[in-house]
Amino acid sequence: MAFEDLLEDPVIQKYLHELVGPKGMPVAAAPPDGEVTDEELAEELDLELNDVRRALFILYENDLATYRRLRDEDSGWLTYLWTFEYDNIPENLEEELYRLHEALEERREYEQNHEFYLCEICSIRFEFGEAMDFGFECPECGSPLESMDNNRLVHAMDSRLDELEDELNIDVRAN
Amino acid sequence: MSVSAVEANLSEDERAGLELVRISGGIHQSDFWKELDVSSRKGSRIVESLVEKELVEREETVYDGHNTYFITPTARDLDFTLLMAGDMLSPFIGEEEVDPNSDAFSQWIMNLAYQE
Numbered sequence A: 001m002a003f004e005d006l007l008e009d010p011v012i013q014k015y016l017h018e019l020v021g022p023k024g025m026p027v028a029a030a031p032p033d034g035e036v037t038d039e040e041l042a043e044e045l046d047l048e049l050n051d052v053r054r055a056l057f058i059l060y061e062n063d064l065a066t067y068r069r070l071r072d073e074d075s076g077w078l079t080y081l082w083t084f085e086y087d088n089i090p091e092n093l094e095e096e097l098y099r100l101h102e103a104l105e106e107r108r109e110y111e112q113n114h115e116f117y118l119c120e121i122c123s124i125r126f127e128f129g130e131a132m133d134f135g136f137e138c139p140e141c142g143s144p145l146e147s148m149d150n151n152r153l154v155h156a157m158d159s160r161l162d163e164l165e166d167e168l169n170i171d172v173r174a175n
Numbered sequence B: 001m002s003v004s005a006v007e008a009n010l011s012e013d014e015r016a017g018l019e020l021v022r023i024s025g026g027i028h029q030s031d032f033w034k035e036l037d038v039s040s041r042k043g044s045r046i047v048e049s050l051v052e053k054e055l056v057e058r059e060e061t062v063y064d065g066h067n068t069y070f071i072t073p074t075a076r077d078l079d080f081t082l083l084m085a086g087d088m089l090s091p092f093i094g095e096e097e098v099d100p101n102s103d104a105f106s107q108w109i110m111n112l113a114y115q116e
Helices: A010-029 A038-045 A049-061 A086-113 A128-133 A151-168 B003-008 B012-024 B029-036 B040-052 B103-114
Strands: A065-071 A078-084 A116-119 A124-127 A146-148 B056-063 B066-073
Touching: A010 A038, A010 A049, A010 A086, A038 A049, A038 A078, A049 A065, A086 A151, A086 B103, A116 A128, A124 A128, A151 B103, B012 B029, B012 B040, B012 B066, B029 B040, B029 B066, B040 B056, B040 B066
Parallel strands: none
Antiparallel strands: A065 A078, A116 A124, A116 A146, B056 B066
């Protein structure tokens, strides 16, 4: 098996699982050295050929696998020879760190600039304007809506933003 | 050759240089050799060797009014646990669009605030 050092990382395992799902995981978790056909993988892992192909295609879409096609001269059939490109995993996850940072910045702004009301029974949150429209009563169960302090959320987002900026060398002053 | 095998074959100076880049998270070449206490020529040779082995990345920059390089660890050294909130992975993985107001992201933020 190849890329063992990467595959030991629990976040990378979770990432692959997120992409290919439970049925594709046997394919994603055991990349062979060198080239392999979908049939070989299905046989080796005792999986349905369709599940193997689906997983390979998802990996391909995420730059984590490539293939080349060979035509069998006798039968005229095409064989796909797959190569796992897991060296691209760190760059993909780096990109995800940037996307997460962007989302956190935007969401933090929203949390900071709005007031929220909560129905403690239904655990539904309303913006101030919505709550007012409902006369500060939950439209689901009728209980009174209570003003909700979201400082803890903002604080948690702030510290993760700090960590991300530190890790990615994002210069906040430049923004 | 795997990355750990490449690292195992580094000279002592290269290893110290790599360590410095990783600990700093990113450093200008002009500070790099001073911190390592080697000549600027030697510092530049160490960086070149680490770049060639794909253990660090280097880009041109202006620092203190002169041209130098900024040296950073590669993506491989990043702390990917920052994508996690509790045991939940960033909900944007596998998604084309990033929606900061999605329910999945709200759940992620709740996990972040109320984990432990």
